[in-house]
Amino acid sequence: MIRRLLLGMGLAALAAAQLGAQEGRQQITMPFRDPSMPRKLVVEGGTGSVTIRAYEGQDALIEYTGREIPGANNRGRSGRNEPPDGMHRIGGSRGLDITEDSNTVRVNSRGIFGGMARDMVIQVPAQTSVNVKTMFGGNMTIENIAGDIEAENFNGQVTITNASGSVVAHSMNGKITVSLSRVPPDKSMSFSTFNGDVDVTLPADTKARFKMRTDNGDIFTDFDVKMEANAAPVVEEEKDNKGRPRRRVRVDGTQSGTINGGGPEMQFTTFNGRILIHKK
Amino acid sequence: MLSEGESQDLTAHLASCETCRSELSRIGALWQSLDLLPLEEPSGKVRERFYEMLGAYRQGLAAAEARPVRRWWTMPVWQAAAAAGLVAVGLGIGYGVRDDRSRPELVQLREEVASMRQLVALSLLQQQSANDRLRGVSWSYQVEPSDEEVLNALVTTVNHDPNVNVRLAAVDALRPFTGSPATHLIARNAVVQALPRQTTPIVQVALIDFLAELKERNAAPELRRLVSDPDIDSGVRKRAEWALERMQ
Amino acid sequence: METVNTLVNAKDNTLMAEVSAGQVARLAVLFERYHRALFRYFVSMNGDREQAEDLVQEVFFRMLRYRTSYDPAQSFTAWMYQIARNAGVDQARKRGSAQVVDIDTYVDRRAELVSSSPGPEESASRGQDLTLLRRAIGQLPEDKREILVLSRFQGMKHEDIAEVLGCEVGTVKVRVYRAIRALEQIYFALEKEKVS
Numbered sequence: 072m073i074r075r076l077l078l079g080m081g082l083a084a085l086a087a088a089q090l091g092a093q094e095g096r097q098q099i100t101m102p103f104r105d106p107s108m109p110r111k112l113v114v115e116g117g118t119g120s121v122t123i124r125a126y127e128g129q130d131a132l133i134e135y136t137g138r139e140i141p142g143a144n145n146r147g148r149s150g151r152n153e154p155p156d157g158m159h160r161i162g163g164s165r166g167l168d169i170t171e172d173s174n175t176v177r178v179n180s181r182g183i184f185g186g187m188a189r190d191m192v193i194q195v196p197a198q199t200s201v202n203v204k205t206m207f208g209g210n211m212t213i214e215n216i217a218g219d220i221e222a223e224n225f226n227g228q229v230t231i232t233n234a235s236g237s238v239v240a241h242s243m244n245g246k247i248t249v250s251l252s253r254v255p256p257d258k259s260m261s262f263s264t265f266n267g268d269v270d271v272t273l274p275a276d277t278k279a280r281f282k283m284r285t286d287n288g289d290i291f292t293d294f295d296v297k298m299e300a301n302a303a304p305v306v307e308e309e310k311d312n313k314g315r316p317r318r319r320v321r322v323d324g325t326q327s328g329t330i331n332g333g334g335p336e337m338q339f340t341t342f343n344g345r346i347l348i349h350k351k
Numbered sequence: 352m353l354s355e356g357e358s359q360d361l362t363a364h365l366a367s368c369e370t371c372r373s374e375l376s377r378i379g380a381l382w383q384s385l386d387l388l389p390l391e392e393p394s395g396k397v398r399e400r401f402y403e404m405l406g407a408y409r410q411g412l413a414a415a416e417a418r419p420v421r422r423w424w425t426m427p428v429w430q431a432a433a434a435a436g437l438v439a440v441g442l443g444i445g446y447g448v449r450d451d452r453s454r455p456e457l458v459q460l461r462e463e464v465a466s467m468r469q470l471v472a473l474s475l476l477q478q479q480s481a482n483d484r485l486r487g488v489s490w491s492y493q494v495e496p497s498d499e500e501v502l503n504a505l506v507t508t509v510n511h512d513p514n515v516n517v518r519l520a521a522v523d524a525l526r527p528f529t530g531s532p533a534t535h536l537i538a539r540n541a542v543v544q545a546l547p548r549q550t551t552p553i554v555q556v557a558l559i560d561f562l563a564e565l566k567e568r569n570a571a572p573e574l575r576r577l578v579s580d581p582d583i584d585s586g587v588r589k590r591a592e593w594a595l596e597r598m599q
Numbered sequence: 600m601e602t603v604n605t606l607v608n609a610k611d612n613t614l615m616a617e618v619s620a621g622q623v624a625r626l627a628v629l630f631e632r633y634h635r636a637l638f639r640y641f642v643s644m645n646g647d648r649e650q651a652e653d654l655v656q657e658v659f660f661r662m663l664r665y666r667t668s669y670d671p672a673q674s675f676t677a678w679m680y681q682i683a684r685n686a687g688v689d690q691a692r693k694r695g696s697a698q699v700v701d702i703d704t705y706v707d708r709r710a711e712l713v714s715s716s717p718g719p720e721e722s723a724s725r726g727q728d729l730t731l732l733r734r735a736i737g738q739l740p741e742d743k744r745e746i747l748v749l750s751r752f753q754g755m756k757h758e759d760i761a762e763v764l765g766c767e768v769g770t771v772k773v774r775v776y777r778a779i780r781a782l783e784q785i786y787f788a789l790e791k792e793k794v795s
Contacts, residue, residue, distance in 0.1 A: 106382075106383065106386060108754055127387075129383055129386075196386060196387075197387065198386055198387070198389075198390065200480065217389060217390075219480050219481075219482055221480070221481045221482075221514060223514070223515060235389065237482040239481040239482055239485065239514060239516045239517070240516070241514075241515040241516050241553070243551070243552060243553070253389075255392035256392055256393070256394040256395060257392050257393055257394060257395050257397075257398070258392070258482045258486075259482050259485035259486045259488075259489055260482065260485070261481075261485055261516035261517075261519070261520060262516075263515065263516055263519060263553055264553075265552045265553045265556075265584075265586070266586075282523075286556070325523065334395065335395060335486070335489075336485070336486075336489050338485075338516070338519075338520060340519060340553065342552070342553055342556055342586060343586065374780075374783075377783055377787075378779050378780060378783050381732075381779065381782060381783050381786060382751070382779055384728070384729075384732060385732070385747075385751050385752070387729060387732075388729060388732065388733065390639060391638065391639050391642045391648065391651075392635070392638075393634065393635060393638040393648075393651070393652055393655065394648075394652065396652065397634055397638065397652050397655055397656065398630075398634070400652075400656050401627075401630050401634070401655075401656065401659055402627070404656065404659070404660060404663075405623065405624065405626060405627060405630075405659075405663075408623060408663050409623055409624065470624060470627050470628075471627060471631070474627070474628060474631055475631070
């Protein structure tokens with residue numbers, strides 16, 4: 072069942088790193104086997120940016136370009152990664168690993184790659200569930216997807232435009248920007264970042280219950296949100312950095328409210344940033 | 352779709368027939384474009400109605416076993432009720448009819464509905480997609496906060512769910528359990544145990560806030576460790592420091 | 600947790616056999632698996648969301664009611680769609696079979712659905728194509744629409760469709776092909792109409 076394209080990228084990348092040259096643009100097509108079954112795309116990004124967008128074809132189309140990470144230490148030239156005398160690399164853990172199994176296409180780009188960052192652009196049919204995670208990556212962009220989206224980014228922004236399925240998105244150090252052209256009536260969603268704004272645009276007639284939490288920021292919206300009774304603000308005694316006692320008023324934790332009579336839950340969380348919920 | 356023989360015949364025919372070839376390619380394109388039609392999603396009402404019906408059915412079943420003469424669902428009044436009215440009965444019970452001790456059938460119906468909710472919450476928490484698991488977390492607010500099985504499932508989610516947002520939602524969902532006499536010790540302990548397992552700052556902060564709110568002294572050693580660990584995000588360290596002060 | 604895992608992974612037939620034997624709560628697992636697919640089946644067949652939701656409820660109610668008639672050797676999905684078809688037919692009869700003939704209403708309703716829930720940003724031409732495609736599906740005779748929905752949208756195996764419709768597997772293949780061909784002709788005609 073499993074189709075696998077293990078790309079012998081090692082040689083190409085090593086050559087590119089040694090020459091200090093740009094790795095060229097590569098393109099791979101991986102078909103989804105069964106057009107009548109739900110499709111899923113799972114991406115584990117390494118370094119570099121990831122863009123996923125819908126197109127009118129039926130396959131997963133994976134394009135990537137490599138570029139040097141400035142100042143990266145290109146280790147491995149004389150280590151275990153160097154081919155022994157008289158041998159050459161035909162595959163292995165440094166390559167881009169693309170598999171298909173039961174209509175799930177997996178794209179794995181592992182770690183820092185001989186000082187190369189890899190920018191990926193993946194195109195899939197709109198009705199595809201997308202699950203994408205990056206560890207050291209740049210920005211993440213997802214466009215026009217109608218399936219369920221799960222996106223997690225550690226260092227960059229997450230930008231999702233014109234989604235019409237469900238969205239569950241997190242960034243550790245970047246802004247989350249999501250616009251939904253349609254909100255399915257029976258899906259829960261969640262948008263969170265540790266450092267950055269959460270900026271979400273929803274159709275005007277969306278029915279939902281918002282749960283919002285920001286620790287160091289404000290919440291803005293042009294929706295008519297019917298707020299639910301909250302826990303009363305907490306007055307805390309604490310000490311400032313010179314040890315003097317001071318008072319701090321905290322509206323405790325999560326605030327909830329409904330729009331258009333309420334519906335499935337949508338959670339907005341940021342530690343350092345604002346929450347913006349726009350009406351489209 | 353075709354057998355091998357059929358497929359060979361077809362290939363041979365297509366090679367010689369231009370009309371059929373172009374028709375087949377048009378049909379193939381159309382077949383594929385059917386995929387572009389957006390999928391319809393039912394509203395949340397469907398689920399609510401189903402579980403109320405199932406609860407009512409089980410209740411009726413139990414009653415029918417006590418009175419075996421006539422099966423309840425053959426009675427017109429039940430048929431009509433099941434078709435329309437029972438939803439309202441079920442919902443009414445959901446909204447806290449408190450003086451129902453004198454009406455054992457209502458107590459039982461309420462229990463049935465509760466166990467349905469437990470089943471939904473538990474099965475949703477096991478699903479593959481994060482948005483289903485988030486729905487499972489939302490459903491968990493509808494079970495009795497004394498429900499240990501759901502509590503355990505939530506704790507597993509906090510500690511092991513691969514999705515940050517689902518873990519974050521599950522931390523919040525533990526709150527009702529810390530207020531229930533039957534489960535508050537397990538729940539508090541679970542929050543203490545969860546903190547050292549987390550490496551994602553936003554979940555760490557949610558747990559730290561929770562521990563501060565509970566004034567949970569058992570968490571102090573872990574909080575002190577976080578404060579002094581230079582590898583920990585500075586926002587998290589400050590928060591841990593703040594929580595320690597607040598507990599004193 | 601063990602029991603829940605087992606439940607979630609249990610086979611359809613096993614679960615329904617258990618429901619049949621009196622563990623009716625197991626139906627919840629089947630509901631979670633299939634209510635969306637059923638809903639889509641009904642929406643594709645009659646274009647009415649509200650009615651589709653009622654019919655989903657009706658199908659699960661009938662499963663409970665006739666649970667003892669389920670034969671575990673039979674495919675669960677085939678049995679489910681048999682019930683769904685009957686429920687749809689009964690509903691249409693109740694409404695004076697208006698659903699079957701009133702294609703205009705169907706098309707209007709579909710058009711409403713389109714405007715209320717646009718999919719991914721469609722280029723103007725593609726948007727029109729999809730509207731056209733929907734209209735074409737709406738104009739298919741009901742039997743052809745049904746076999747198309749079952750095979751294409753519900754992703755059912757030909758064997759199961761044969762069981763639902765009570766015919767041979769070979770017949771199903773032929774009918775799927777005829778349905779898509781008919782759709783292609785209607786679509787082509789609509790397109791010409793639009794151009795002229």
